[in-house]
Amino acid sequence: MVNLRLNVNNVSDLKCENCGVKLNEDNVYIRIINGKEHYFCCSHCADNYEARIK
Numbered sequence: 001m002v003n004l005r006l007n008v009n010n011v012s013d014l015k016c017e018n019c020g021v022k023l024n025e026d027n028v029y030i031r032i033i034n035g036k037e038h039y040f041c042c043s044h045c046a047d048n049y050e051a052r053i054k
């Protein structure tokens with residue numbers, strides 16, 4: 001499990017890739033899946049997303 005600090009400029013465009021909720025620097029949860037960064041609102045959404053693409 002990887003949780004990195006966000007260093008993206010256009011944070012306002014980020015949405016949780018699982019549930020679509022808007023993300024900001026304070027609530028973003030980043031996980032590396034298949035070598036790529038994916039953005040979520042919480043570890044629960046990251047788990048759901050990861051389970052779906054496998």
Ligand SMILES: [Zn+2]
Pocket residue numbers: 016017018019020021040041042045
């Ligand atoms: Zn979410």
